[in-house]
Amino acid sequence: MSSNNLVFLRGRVSSEPKRRTLPSGTAIVNLEVTTRIEGDQAASVPVMVAAETVDVNAGDEVFVLGHVRRRYFRAGGLTQSRTEVFADRVLPIRRRKAIERLIAASVGAF
Secondary structure, eight states: OOTTSOEEEEEEEOSOOEEEEOTTSOEEEEEEEEEEOSTTOEEEEEEEEEGGGOOOOTTOEEEEEEEEEEEEEEETTEEEEEEEEEEEEEEETTOHHHHHHHHHHHHHHO
16 A cells, blocks of 8 residues: 555445445445544445455444545446545444554554
């Protein structure tokens, strides 16, 4: 992972994860993670992760380590784009020790 583009995200999975297979054959899971910004304000963040690395459900509180990327694709004859977090790891927030080690290793590499 590049140390120039590093994301730590904590929030709640707001809808059931959507598993799909890309034309390349790669299996992925799309998540929507809702975070709190300030007070009552919330933001929904699209997260994409390799299917075999995630086991979460709607309502779970999670920690996400990844990077931001903008993806371009064709839909309806038009080129569209989407900015999302491409996750290297998605962990349930209850796995505190694993999250702490992950943060320490990531910040240490920064």
